[in-house]
Amino acid sequence: MYLRRTPGLHNIKSDIIRDISYIDQDYTVYPAPNFFTEEIHVKKLADRLYHPNSVRNRPHRALCIHLPSNNSPSLYCNTPQLKHNESAHIDRYTDYLLKEIGLIKKAFQNTVALEQIYLEGGTTTLPSQSQLRRLIDAIGQNFSLRKNLLFRTTIALPLADHHSINKLYELGANDLTLCLKDNNLPRQSTGPRKLANTPNENKTQEVVATARKAGFDIIRIKLLYGQEKQNEGHWGDTLDIVVAAQPDLINLQCGPSASVAEKADNARLTTAFSLIEEQFDSRLYSIRHLINAGYIHIGMNLFARQDNYLVTAQRQGRLHYDLLGYSILPDYDVIAVGISAIGKSGSALYQNHSELLHYYNQLDQNKLPIMRGLELSPDDLLRRSVMYALICHSVISFESAETYFPIDFKQYFAHELSVLTAYEKAGLVTINEEEIAVTPTGKLFVGNICQVFDQYLRNN
Template sequence: MIDFKQFIKYSKPGPRYTSYPTAVEFSEDFAYDRYIEKLKNRDVKKPISIYIHLPFCRSACYFCGCNVVFTSKEEKKVRYIDYLTRELDLLSQVMDTSVDVVQFHFGGGTPTFFSAEQLDDIMNSVKKHFPNFTKDAEVSCEIDPRFFNEEQMKVLQKHGFKRISFGVQDFEPIVQQTVHRIQPYDITKDAVELARKYGVESINIDLIYGLPYQTLESFKNTLEMAHSLDPDRLAVFNYAHVPWLKKTMRKLDETTIPSPDVKLAILQHTIDYFTNNGYKMIGMDHFAKPDDELFKAIDKGELHRNFQGYTTRGGVDLIGVGVTSIGEGRDYYAQNYKDLPEYEAAIDAGKLPFWRGVELNEDDLIRKSVIMELMSNFRLDIKRVEKEFGIDFNDYFADAVKELQPMVDEGLVQISDKEITVSQTGTLVIRNIAMPFDAYMKKHAESKKTFSKTV
């Protein structure tokens, strides 16, 4: 039995590491011309992943940390599609768009807040500009079951969407009411059945623990209801309470949010529940069935992590399209403007809506490799890192290895000459295990308003 009190000391602000360096290091020092140069000179033999951000929601979910625009006006969506098309036009002028597309993702906002016809228009525009989707391309979409119908599903099927992620968060009525997202079980069940009717190969369900009024007992019920839908994957996220960044979170009474020990108990039960029901924990907060490609990838140590979560599509460049989207190359991150007026103004001026980013130096690349492998596979091949970057690992990371020693003593992590291995218990604090390798953490150490808490 785990003594959760020992983990309270690990409850401190820290990154989720969907990138390294993290987004707080992005700046306008990474200039527009430099970004354009990166796009123009990229290896045309290297495939790409495309992410398109569809930012609109009808109303706010108070837990949401995404960049969204609340509206009920149809003309806003029509206008946005026009600007997306123009952004794709501009991209085709600065990069070779005949490149293979191996991954595509609609994120939001609520992508299915757009009508079937509008989704079809967007996909037709994407494929006009990027015509070479591979036959095995992973084409996926985030869906709010409350905004999903058969006509939309037909469009998704037409364009080869094989993966769908349904947002649920929690089935408990008092939790749904508090976070302003009323979504009865039957609505989610109907949405899942509709997707299966049209041949969707992989269904993911998103849950969040750490929301107001959640208890271990109530979340057990949510897990059982989610499992009854037989998803292929589940993502069970730790709620990131950052009211200084997201005004809607200020509507939540912080005294109703579960304490760190309760959250850890929920996480441990979640891990036990799904592993006992045939799933395997993938990375920090995902679970997958044995026949899922993520499951197979982690066994081979080939899982990767990016802004879309965990993927087997490593070694590809990510092209972000739409307001606030983030792109990623081998040695850079690039983010579009967050505000619609600035996004539109850039495109009106004939420029990509690039706002800021960061160009990675050699140290960044080394640390990114280490952190992402730990976050993805719960282990690190030290010899691979030494060979790839020409370093002596224990010398280069002497401070990090020393900082990890208390976790070694507690059995959370093992360090040998060949590898670092995270124990099953250590996976509960994987963010804390990755943080010693982060060169930027020292300057954020005293800040309580940079990252959400790790526990």
């Protein structure tokens, strides 16, 4: 299939675009967790998170539960620590999740209403149906669930079937993420080329159709791109298969970070930078493919069908971006449960212990397993608001920032505006006396544009 030309994409050759795009940050968390501090007073943080005034002043809440597995390591956890065939270990982990939920309920004192539930990680490759049922029952017993609850869960697409999808829906899930890696790569062997885990077209369409029939409101497919030695032809086939299934959302996620080049020794630098180039080309190829297929690029490598609610919200200026990605809900708190899970309350961010033994030990002492956290400074809040305005609306008005923060925008961000002149020459942004606007081409790299405002990245 020959792709028709997409305006603004076929001439992306600027060196600055290649230079900035090798770090692929999504900025759902700012500052990044590695800048959290373990010196934070956990009890004071917990008191702040669960204080009755906090509940009254910020009524919107989400519960995010991390289920680590060998198939889906956490973004903020160095190594996966549970395997789907270790039933006894998973039972134990589930027990501790329930204990943590009980401690959170006790800390809140009063019943707290949830608007969203997110099960992150290996949802169906890790817990059994009975283990999931215990978890869902505990949530219902300890929290009040709002009528229009959004309940998102994840499953590896190759492992999904009619039974597992229907069971997830019966448990209350209504937003399904199907994870798919492009493993159509030659095996390291001699002789005829063999393909591994080819995403079957009928299988993909059947899974999506089953989810729709079951009653899921939203179906998204998360695609991992830019893996080493990824074959463009096979990747194109994978994109065709996914598009043919017509999911509501398609989320492109970069493979193993090309930023390993920063840590590589001289002997590995050539390979690392080669991977950077491959990932850049794969990203552009994927963007062209999905836009030509009729999907709308919301931003941050998320593509939506034209009738999706996120497209409407973005057009109407109602789109929000936060710890859990794009949303139509205003600022909400996130209650984190499980190892390495990240939560927020107002201007405070925190992360649970990322090692099982430490996580278990804290809960055995009836302590919330918070490992580190950060109280955002006024500068952090300002920079985050600028980033989110660019991510959601592709524009930041100097006057709007000055309305909420006691600054002169052009003076405060003089360095950033100077850096952005190169981005303007590359066609990524336009800058005038009133605002910074992201161009259609720049929207494809808006996360990279946000790096200019990332004070922590610059200082480190």
